[in-house]
Amino acid sequence: MAVPASLRDSLGDPSFWARYTFAHEDGPGADRLGDLRDDLDDDLDDEDPDSEDTALEVEFDVGDGCRLLLSIDLPTDSHSLEIAVAGSADRAELGWDDLAHWHPYALRWSELDLICRAVAALDPSLPHPGAALALLCRFAAVFEDDDVDAALAAVEAAYASLRPRQWDGYWPRGTDWLDRADFRGQHVVWQRDQAGNRWARQDDGSERDFYSTRGEPAPDGFPHAQLTTLLAAANATMKNSTT
Secondary structure: OOOOHHHHHHOOOHHHHHHHOOHHHOOOOHHHOOOHHHHHHHHHHHOOOOOOOOOEEEEEEEEOOEEEEEEEEOOOOEEEEEEEOOOOOOOEEEEEEOOOOOEOOOEEHHHHHHHHHHHHHHOOOOOOOOHHHHHHHHHEEEOOOOOHHHHHHHHHHHHHHHOOOOOOOOOOOHHHHHHHHEOOOOOEEEEEOOOOOEEEEEOOOOOOOOOOHHHOOOOOOOOHHHHHHHHHHHHHHHHHHOO
16 A cells, blocks of 8 residues: 555644645645644644654555655654665655755656656556645646646645545645745756756746755766656556556
8 A cells, every 4th residue: 555544544634734734834825724723733742752763654656666755754844755666675865845954846747747647547546636646746846838727726636635525624725835836937947968867957046946856967966767767667557557
């Protein structure tokens, strides 16, 4: 099972999303928390600062032994994304998101959309748009050449699919995600090297910094080869699912 049972239970909990999206730390959506903010403060007071290994790992299989591994650590407000491919015991870090030195933007929107569709094709319990997109969208950004309206609608639908019926309190919105993920007009220029790897450079004059491990094509930096392998596997999964 890609999503542990304990996390599946949390996916319908507004407190989980308020913390996972950093709304509880005045991130996007904080103005809609209302009475939930008091409950979040009580939860923080009850946490044991000496507890070990508070992270929860979620595995997303796209096929052919290729996986994304999401680590969620609510008590420390730190979440990371790793990649694993068949034939290698090593895992490579794609990005991380926290409240101090975040570098989350590892994926382009088209890549994330493909990944989530492949996950859904292999696991009917994770339809798209749904939990996979809601959890992983923090690691993707959008740019001038993306269909941002379609991306926003997909993320909104992913969140909405998890919202409990008749719940009218705080719930994450697609616009909350877009508030952090929209880099249109921020002078981010995508490059392609001779091997076909894509990486981003941000020119001067931007209002927001593009924090990403995908900022240089150096072989010891971003795991380009692993991502290429994973995306090829996801493409093959989608091709096989339609034949």
